[in-house]
Amino acid sequence: MEDNVSSDQEEGSNERGSGSERRGGGSSENDEESDEEEQQFDISLAASHSYMGNGLVQVSGRSVLEAGWTGRVPVIAHHGAVFPGETVPMLLTNERDAAVISRAIQHDKLFGLLCPDESGTLVSGYGVLCEVFEADAGVGEGEGEGPRSLSFKARATHRFRCVHVPKQSVPIHAFSRMRTVEVRVLPEVRLGDPLRPARLASLDALRRARTPLDARLRSMDAAVTPWPLFVYDIFDYRRMRQIIKDYFRTMSLENLPEEAVSLSFWTASNLALSARDRLALFAVDDALLRLHMEVRLIARKSVLCCSSCAVEIARREHIFAMSSEGVHSNYTNLGGYMHDIVTVSRASNTELSGAPSAEFSWFPGYAWTIALCAACLAHVGWRFDAQRRGLRPQQFYGLCRNYVQPRCDGAGAGAGAARSLSAELRAARRAMSALVYAPRDDADP
Ligand SMILES: [Zn+2]
Numbered sequence: 122m123e124d125n126v127s128s129d130q131e132e133g134s135n136e137r138g139s140g141s142e143r144r145g146g147g148s149s150e151n152d153e154e155s156d157e158e159e160q161q162f163d164i165s166l167a168a169s170h171s172y173m174g175n176g177l178v179q180v181s182g183r184s185v186l187e188a189g190w191t192g193r194v195p196v197i198a199h200h201g202a203v204f205p206g207e208t209v210p211m212l213l214t215n216e217r218d219a220a221v222i223s224r225a226i227q228h229d230k231l232f233g234l235l236c237p238d239e240s241g242t243l244v245s246g247y248g249v250l251c252e253v254f255e256a257d258a259g260v261g262e263g264e265g266e267g268p269r270s271l272s273f274k275a276r277a278t279h280r281f282r283c284v285h286v287p288k289q290s291v292p293i294h295a296f297s298r299m300r301t302v303e304v305r306v307l308p309e310v311r312l313g314d315p316l317r318p319a320r321l322a323s324l325d326a327l328r329r330a331r332t333p334l335d336a337r338l339r340s341m342d343a344a345v346t347p348w349p350l351f352v353y354d355i356f357d358y359r360r361m362r363q364i365i366k367d368y369f370r371t372m373s374l375e376n377l378p379e380e381a382v383s384l385s386f387w388t389a390s391n392l393a394l395s396a397r398d399r400l401a402l403f404a405v406d407d408a409l410l411r412l413h414m415e416v417r418l419i420a421r422k423s424v425l426c427c428s429s430c431a432v433e434i435a436r437r438e439h440i441f442a443m444s445s446e447g448v449h450s451n452y453t454n455l456g457g458y459m460h461d462i463v464t465v466s467r468a469s470n471t472e473l474s475g476a477p478s479a480e481f482s483w484f485p486g487y488a489w490t491i492a493l494c495a496a497c498l499a500h501v502g503w504r505f506d507a508q509r510r511g512l513r514p515q516q517f518y519g520l521c522r523n524y525v526q527p528r529c530d531g532a533g534a535g536a537g538a539a540r541s542l543s544a545e546l547r548a549a550r551r552a553m554s555a556l557v558y559a560p561r562d563d564a565d566p
Contacts, residue, residue: 157511162486167444170210170452172481173272177255184229184252186279188308195221196233196248196304198296200241200523201396201461202403203234203249204386206378208446209275212457219271221299223260226253226273233281233304237293239397244293246286247403248304251275270457280307280403309382310407316342316353361412368419372441372448385411391447392418393425393437393463393527401546414546423527425463425520427470429499434525435465435518443484443517452483461522462502468518470495477506483519486512492520501525 197218203209213219225232230253238245256273281304320342328335343350354360358381365388366377374391378384385408389399392415405411425435443464444450453459462483472495477488487505494501502520507513 157509159511159513160509161513162443162484162507164443165445166485167450167483168208168446170208170274170483171485172483173210173212173274173453176258177272177274178258180226180230180253180256180273182230184231186250186306188306190279190306191284191303192231193301193303194231194233194250195225195299195301196235196296197299198244198293199234199236199248199459202236202247202389202399203251203277203451204390204403205249205277205279206383206386207277207390207451209234209251209277209451209459210453211271211273211275211459212453212455213271214457215298216269218299219268222253222271222273223256223268226256226260230254230275232275232299233302234277235283235293235296236400236403237396239400241396242293244283244286244291244296245400246283247400248281248283249277250279250281250304250306251277272453280309281305282307308406311381312356312407312409314353314358315356316346319343319346321345355413356409358409358412361409361416364416364419365412371438374442374447381408381412384408385415387447388412388415391449393423393440393449393522394418395526396523405546410546417545421529423529425465425525426528427494427497427499427501428524428526430494430497431526431528432470432494432496433528434470434494434501435468435520437527439465439467441466441517443519449522455481462519463522463525465518465520466514468492468502468504468520471501471504471518472498473504479508489519492518499524 213222222232231250232253233248233250235248236245237243253273253275257268257271260268260271260273284303284305316339321338324338324341328338339353340350343353346353362377362381362384365384369375369377369391378387385402389402389411394402398418402411402414405414423437424433425437426433440448441464442448449461449463451459451461471492474491474493477490479488482489482505484505486508488508489503489505491500492502492504493499500521501524502518504516504518507515
């Protein structure tokens, strides 16, 4: 898939394009001419990245790294924060980069994606370690000539900070090719329930998750501390998990990670956030604080707007999952550029450009057409049209996270609502450090 507009328009394709337009959101109840059986798109197909071909084979061996681990790894610039747990499909078209990764595959399979700062142009000093788990067959075997290009899939595993962060600003494009740097793995702090050390242990037998009685017992626990209950509720994992679960249920995403650290990363990956808010969440070491901020972000009503001219492109309620990985996923194009795509059932203020094509389609069975912002003609994503009449959905849009930005909707819109998440995080961290935590051995919940 390419960003460039293809020049060879086909009559047939155009016809189908406008037909899809008429059908709007994709519901064609009565005008079905063929009896083709309806079939819902299998969202695990998108997560398998089948467009990369079936030449990829499993790479065996895993590295176990702990917080504080330091090491030298090859790193390359990325256009935003990638959270641990995300799949990173990559196609390296540069011979040298391909050689670096094929050596890494022989060694520890690790490389890093550097995250830019808030402006998107400078090195932030943060990044994510990725571990290759599938690569072109034959890579890393023998000492002969390296491959010309290399396709592989990796999984983001650990957040890191560069050990030597230069005092002066370094442009991110200084890392547009693989370079080896020393990195340190950041800790993932999972603080326990702050009320647990203060609880009345004799009442433990009566405690059940999310019952009115449990809530009463919690307020009794809080009564023996100097802080009111709501202060503790901010870091009540079960409450936050329920809010997140309810929110993603509306997008038909049901399989949330159980554990707090993974859930905080998964949520960050799947929320429609600005690059700045993503970086702020990325830099947080404690999972409960990250979850707390995510719950705050969920409460904000926002629309997705063109990054260039701020015209509205999609509404949050139209975000839905076309991949089992979630509503946001990374895909690579034929040029080796990785796009972070959010899927929406409908979009407004867009204009199609060029003919539909099924080549290298990230969603098997769908042809893509470039979608531009109708106001400023900036590229915002692609429209995907089903190639069979029975396939559901018939049509949807994949918008690039970089080309659309969330903007607060409604009365609070503007400077006030766009309060920076980093400022809120600082305030929350101050409140949190005032609480006394005791380490816990047992895993929650
Ligand atoms: Zn625009």
